[in-house]
Amino acid sequence: EDQVTQSPxxxxxxxxxxxxxxxxxxxxxxxxxxxxxxDPGKGPEFLxxxxxxxxxxxxxxxxxxxxxxxxFLHITAPKPExxxxxLCAVPRRGSGNTGKLIFGQGTTLQVKP
Amino acid sequence: DTAVSQTPKYLVTQMGNDKSIKCEQNxxxxxxYWYKQDSKKFLKIMxxxxxxxxxxxxxVPNRFSPKSPDKxxxxxxxxxxxxxxxxxxxxxxxxxxxxxxxGPGTRLTVL
Numbered sequence: 327e328d329q330v331t332q333s334p335x336x337x338x339x340x341x342x343x344x345x346x347x348x349x350x351x352x353x354x355x356x357x358x359x360x361x362x363x364x365d366p367g368k369g370p371e372f373l374x375x376x377x378x379x380x381x382x383x384x385x386x387x388x389x390x391x392x393x394x395x396x397x398f399l400h401i402t403a404p405k406p407e408x409x410x411x412x413l414c415a416v417p418r419r420g421s422g423n424t425g426k427l428i429f430g431q432g433t434t435l436q437v438k439p
Numbered sequence: 440d441t442a443v444s445q446t447p448k449y450l451v452t453q454m455g456n457d458k459s460i461k462c463e464q465n466x467x468x469x470x471x472y473w474y475k476q477d478s479k480k481f482l483k484i485m486x487x488x489x490x491x492x493x494x495x496x497x498x499v500p501n502r503f504s505p506k507s508p509d510k511x512x513x514x515x516x517x518x519x520x521x522x523x524x525x526x527x528x529x530x531x532x533x534x535x536x537x538x539x540x541x542g543p544g545t546r547l548t549v550l
Contacts, residue, residue: 369542372539417536429481
């Protein structure tokens with residue numbers, strides 16, 4: 327069964343303390359992996375799409391990387407405003423042109439000043 | 440200039456009632472979705488429409504009926520609401536299977 331698992335479930339960091347979030351998946355024939363940020367009471371906000379192993383993308387303090395089995399979201403010198411839940415998602419195997427995404431349960435990041 | 444908007448933002452109602460949630464996107468996308476996010480934050484797809492045609496219909500009770508009057512709108516009607524329907528419902532849109540953009544969500548509480 328296609329699965330997306332994120333770890334850790336929750337992460338507390340001090341401001342400036344770099345760390346990484348993990349997203350592992352079991353879908354074969356990956357057709358993209360998506361990272362989203364979700365603030366409390368809001369909808370998921372798109373961050374990155376990665377398509378092939380070895381690909382990396384950066385945005386401010388965030389860098390997403392992809393291997394054949396997992397993706398990492400690296401947060402360098404985080405600030406309190408980076409506090410949010412980070413979600414990853416992959417298209418379900420055999421979903422063709424339907425855009426059917428499987429989401430992980432998310433990692434809730436709290437950055438303390 | 441909100442890209443994906445939903446109304447209402449909050450919806451509190453009694454068991455057994457019928458309610459609707461509306462969604463509109465101004466991104467020119469051809470595909471729209473409804474997701475349900477439960478109390479554990481899990482996002483699960485419910486429906487998807489492409490050019491007004493239903494293309495994804497997950498295992499969702501028949502009480503849920505989506506309707507797409509045009510490419511920019513996708514509404515969700517729920518009949519005979521149950522306690523377990525309480526959740527946050529998100530609308531999203533994409534161009535084909537590209538990146539999906541989400542609305543702000545509708546928090547439904549069934550009493």
